Amino acid sequence: MRRRFCRPPRLDLPSLFPEGSGEALPAVHKVASLGTPRRVLALLFPRLPVERLRHPGPLAIWAAQGSRRIVLSLSPEAEAAGLEPGQALADAQAILPDIILVPEDPAADVALLDRLALWALRFTPLVGVVGANGLLLDITGVEHLFGGEAALREAVLDRLARMGLSAVAAVAGHAGTALALVRTGWNGLVPTGEEEAAVAPLPLAALNLEPTLMGVLHGLGLRDIGSVAAQPRPGLVRRFGPALARALDEALGRAARPITPIRPPPDMAAAHDFADPVVTREGIEAALDALLVDLCRALREAGRGARRMLLRAHRVDGDVQEIAIGTGLASRDPKHITRLFHEKLERLEPDCGFERIVLEAPRTDPLTGVQEGLGTTGRTERREELAQLLDRLAQRVPVWRLAPRASHWPERAMARVSAFGTVEVPDGWAPRPRPVRLLRRPPILQVMAQVPDGPPFRLRLGRIWHRVLRAEEAERIEPEWWRDTPDRLPRDYYQVELDSGARLWVCRAGPMGPDARWVLHGHLP
Structure with a gap:
């Protein structure tokens, strides 16, 4: 078992979530400097709808387009028999009568892609979804944890293959460049500064343009990105609009394509990788205790306390499970946080075992002025004990308090607020004899x-x-x-x-x- 700690940056900086390699890794990883060239890994799942069903033999996913029924996705066995995506469903049945036909289920495909994005957080905390079958991973500053970009790319593809998923993966210095490459089925790495040379020979399909626009460009004899980019830019924008120019700039690396993360990177995080999967409650608790020690030590050194913590467990089969706890006041007390997690650990289903457990602090607040170990005043101690009691209660039932509002009407005079928030009394407000509880529907x-x-x-x-x-x-x-x-x-x-x-x-x-x-x-x- 290897234990590592990292403090991922905000959205504008690279993030560091290590994945296990055979080498010993340092306990603390530093964020890459601002001058580090950005590197992005693009993943495309060409057979995502078919592979979601995990059905052996020839299989086709079809969809209705107007009065026609079109083949959307095919299994490798069906493609080997001569079928192609976009083919009429009747033609596919005539070529391969024994093929299994399944109507499309876009909601299930989106759910699978979201689960894959959550799974990809094991490599970097900055993961975004692109379209219906693509992912973007910002791997800036983490490639050395896997033995380099090539090793990281191979590790991702190998794990996806074990999950029964085929993917196209490309690494480049810009998200738009990596996406353009995988759309044409290109696998590999593009060195920094060579994006234009790598993208120029690609067909226009790499830009993901509207079919009508692609037909017009083909009619003009422009069939690759390089030939379109060589045209005068004002004429392209005037005739085809700014969307084509933007797509060209993103693919050539002249304009940045933002990555919309599935969730903001946490303020701090710690992770455990296991050589042997953990399947017992005792093993999970031991891993949580060790992660809390590391994370709370880092919080103490930074002068901060956690307001929310998230435990994410990666199962061997690719499933990802999460449990979260919140605190009313910023805390870095491992014993208190362990008690909050204790009952929720029952929700985890190890099944075949967890190979990686990550503990994140998505939200932290400054926590200074408390000298631990030197004792606290009675008032401060009572306040902390009350906050910890409310935290434990909040894991089971909603906890809130009442605060006065500037209104004379009884049903508006009070409001629910956080049990830890500061209550401000409006000017001129004075308590009057009132029922403890107003009837919601007065008879x-x-x-x-x-x-x-x-x-x-x-x-x-x-x-x-x-x-x-x-x-x-x-x-x-x-x-x-x-x-x-x-x-x-x-x-x-x-x-x-x-x-x-x-x-x-x-x-x-x-x-x-x-x-x-x-x-x-x-x-x-």
Whole structure:
């Protein structure tokens, strides 16, 4: 088992997630400098819909395009029999009568690609999805952890092959260049600075243009990227629009193509690789303990504490499982974080075993001014103990507190806020006797009241009439003109005590009369 720690950078810097090689690796990896040339690995899955089904023998995925049914994806056995993507489904059946036909399922294909993107986080924390069957991995600064770019590329392809997936992989200095290469089936590495020479001979299909635009360019005798790039740029933009110029610049490495990550890189992370897959709860807990020691030490050195932590377990078969915990206050206490993870570890399903476990701190906050080991004041200690108790409760049930809001209406006067947030009291706000809990759907009451605008002396609760022993004067609440509609009626609230001993908070909307509406808004203590 090899243990490593890394502190990945923000989106504009390369990220470092090591993958195991046979060599001993240092415990801490430093971020590549800003001057490091950017390197991107593009992956394209040409048979993703077919390989998702894992069905042996000739298989075809088809889709309806208008009144036609077209073959979208084919298994290697079907292609060996002479079938081609884009072929009419009837022709495919005539050539290979025994072929198995399955309609397309775009949602399932997207879900598989998303799982592959999550799986690719084992190589770098900056992974993006491109189109319906492509991935972009920013591998800047991590290639040396795998023995170089070529070894990293081979490791990715080898693991995908073991998962039953075929892929085309290319490494270049620009995302657009790597994508253009894999779209034409090109495998390999392009040295930095040689992007234009590598892309110029490629056909226009590498640019992923609209079929109509490609037909026009072919009609003009322009059949490769180099010939199109050699044309005067103003004429291209004027005739074909800026999209063609942008696609050319991205492919040639003259313009950067941004990578939209599936999730922002974490502030800090630590990882374990296992020579033998871990299948027991004890092994997972031991790995978590070791990762927490490394991560909390790095947080302490940086003067920060984690507000959220994510445990990601990579299974041998390519499945990726995640569990997350959150803390109300920034924390770097391994014992406390271990307790938060303890019950959630039951959700992990090792099955054939985990070969890699990663612990990330996606969100951290400054945590300074606490000198650990020298003791804390009683007030600070009680605050930390309360925060840890609320953290443990929050893993099971929602935890929140009430805060006053600037409103006279009872249902607007309080709001749920974080249990750890600072509560600000609005100017002029003063607490009044209110029920502990307002009824969400106040039941309508039948009331006998003194006139005009007097308190009730009898009311019907359920099927029983009750006599009112005591009632306080009405509390008038007017509509909030800046928020309510003009037709909203004022309310009169009464605190009443019944002969049964119950104390109620009843409300009358509008003036006294046959149209007055009485409701029960809550029970008083």
